[in-house]
Amino acid sequence: MAEQTIKVPRLYQQVAEKLIEMIESGEYDVGSRLPAERELAAMFSVSRPTIREAVIALELENFVEVRTGSGVYVKAGRRESGRLADKDIGPFELTEARILFEGEAAALAARMITDAELRQLESILGEMAAENESGEEMHEEADKKFHMTIAQATRNSAVVSVIEGLWDARESSPLTRRMYQRVRNKGFKPSIEEHRDVFNAIATRDPAIARAAMREHLTRVIDSILEATEVEAIEAARSEVAKSRERYSVARKLG
Amino acid sequence: MAEQTIKVPRLYQQVAEKLIEMIESGEYDVGSRLPAERELAAMFSVSRPTIREAVIALELENFVEVRTGSGVYVKAGRRESGRLADKDIGPFELTEARILFEGEAAALAARMITDAELRQLESILGEMAAENESGEEMHEEADKKFHMTIAQATRNSAVVSVIEGLWDARESSPLTRRMYQRVRNKGFKPSIEEHRDVFNAIATRDPAIARAAMREHLTRVIDSILEATEVEAIEAARSEVAKSRERYSVARKLG
DNA sequence: CCTTGTAAACTGGTCAACCCAATTGCCGGG
DNA sequence: CCCGGCAATTGGGTTGACCAGTTTACAAGG
Structure with missing residues (x-):
């Protein structure tokens, strides 16, 4: 019984997490473009749909902005893990x-x-x-x-x-x-x-x-x-x- | 110049919006299960990945909860039994x-x-x-x-x-x-x-x-x-x- | 008759390959 | 030097398939 069902977070969440870390650590400057979805997929060894899901998650949290045909860009919003969106309570x-x-x-x-x-x-x-x-x-x-x-x-x-x-x-x-x-x-x-x-x-x-x-x-x-x-x-x-x-x-x- | 191609919202957003409407209109009770992703895909005439993206959006906004192998369920927290409103407090x-x-x-x-x-x-x-x-x-x-x-x-x-x-x-x-x-x-x-x-x-x-x-x-x-x-x-x-x-x-x- | 297992059916999770449309960039012609 | 156009790149979306948990139905066993 020492065995516990370790809840494996969904893949897209793990990816999103890592991407957020990267952005917060300043690895990608604001306004700069992230690697292409296909590249990210290769980087994280996951499929492109998974990357897309992660990107959508970041998009919904206002971390990035996706421009069709161009790429996904780090949004201006003051990063550094702090920026509480207006409505939510810290x-x-x-x-x-x-x-x-x-x-x-x-x-x-x-x-x-x-x-x-x-x-x-x-x-x-x-x-x-x-x-x-x-x-x-x-x-x-x-x-x-x-x-x-x-x-x-x-x-x-x-x-x-x-x-x-x-x-x-x-x-x-x-x-x-x-x-x-x-x-x-x-x-x-x-x-x-x-x-x-x-x-x-x-x-x-x-x-x-x-x-x-x-x-x-x-x-x-x-x-x-x-x-x-x-x-x-x-x-x-x-x-x-x-x-x-x-x-x-x-x-x-x-x- | 005056002509601007109206930015077509991403497909997953359209789907997410419709789903939210359905949920808010009470079409799906809290705690109940939504149709399977495959069914939803057929309903909205979109592919399953698109449905998944929409579901992720709802999930991030706390509208639904996804249980692997089981289905996606309407969460209670959002409205209904949530707030002080209609709680019948003396x-x-x-x-x-x-x-x-x-x-x-x-x-x-x-x-x-x-x-x-x-x-x-x-x-x-x-x-x-x-x-x-x-x-x-x-x-x-x-x-x-x-x-x-x-x-x-x-x-x-x-x-x-x-x-x-x-x-x-x-x-x-x-x-x-x-x-x-x-x-x-x-x-x-x-x-x-x-x-x-x-x-x-x-x-x-x-x-x-x-x-x-x-x-x-x-x-x-x-x-x-x-x-x-x-x-x-x-x-x-x-x-x-x-x-x-x-x-x-x-x-x-x-x- | 009820209980109990178990296997099939169902559901989300993920992947691979593909096509399309918008954007970008290069390159050559003016 | 400027500009048009083509090709590479990039995201948008689809199809189909397979895997891994969950649920369910059904049959064997009590």
Whole structure:
């Protein structure tokens, strides 16, 4: 059973990935032409249809522009893994919002949660550990389940919807998807210890403690993303919360 | 010179567009399988590679999910069961969520807001007053604008999108809409004083003060709804309203 | 009768070779 | 030096075939 079905990404995705790397590394200047599809096919040892699929993927992400009969050209859009297309939400903004909102959800959940839900939460920690051990692919499932269970414990469907939306938003655009993928590839897995801390905090049924624990956990998530993506500070700088000292003080609330 | 050959969109784009239309028109339910690539190819009278390209486009935009050996399935995330809209969220849940989330947004906004935005906020107070005087219809516009301006001051698009979603959610279910209508009919208008308090609090640029003010404001909103719907609350005593009535006091005490 | 295997049918994944049309570039004639 | 035209190059799209997972139907076995 040591054998795991390693999910082989589709070929065009691998090719697209490599092409993006090449473009981001400046191997092809903006405005310059990429090698012909036939050449690329030879380079990557794949067929031309596969190359075409990859090119289309890059085209949809605004990395390149294809001119019929001429070639595919690197688009002007400021490259360097950063350029968030207007509409999509970057991982930092996303996680910052989660710090704010899930912190409050945890606080409310601490007040409302039932013993049964607490047991369920704890069992999810087990699942998470199991997933971390085995296939890397699934491990986010338990993580989501953990956070959603807390959300549901608030007994507020609006809260549940918002938090689920925030979670799913990471899959919303190819760009953010790639960023999270990068984080995963770097070996960052949801820390059991951190989640257990959150669990313990909620188990105290003290809102302030629960909020502080959740904020702490998500703040570390931001740190992970930062570390993994060595991303331009421009976007990260927007995250005031990440560097803020205005953390909720557990001690203050306890007194 | 005047004659320009209209650029014919690439074939895969045309196909992708048609497929999106079909999906959005509900021709294929979420979770259901689309016709096989070979069938689609026959349907659109194009080759299979072209269909594949179109499918990849939909996949990148999160419309569908491709399962090898099985088929391509319509994804849920995009619309339908996704957003807060048509989720049937009661007014109390909604406002409770706003207390939690907008409170935090206000706190963050207090730290981030620019002088220009502060001026804009203040001018919205003026609009609100004007709307209260004249037609009742419009006055919610200024109210929304007020809250959205604060959200935008956080410089976090995830926060903005969540708060806008929460606002629009009041139009989601018929029940919720009727309740808000009732509140308006009872003569409850967004209080300028309350909003000015929030404005002043944010102007101090102190997160804690801003959060408290926003929570206070929204807590009063819940009171208004409670008061305005008291009769209804008796009818539906065992459902939402009664439960929420006891609930919101919990949220209030969290801070 | 129900269960269980297993093989066939189906579906996406990929490849190879081919034709077409637009673009580019070279080359020779003016 | 300029310009027209032809040929090479490039993307756009097609056909047909084969492979590898999934699903399904059907028959053997309990």
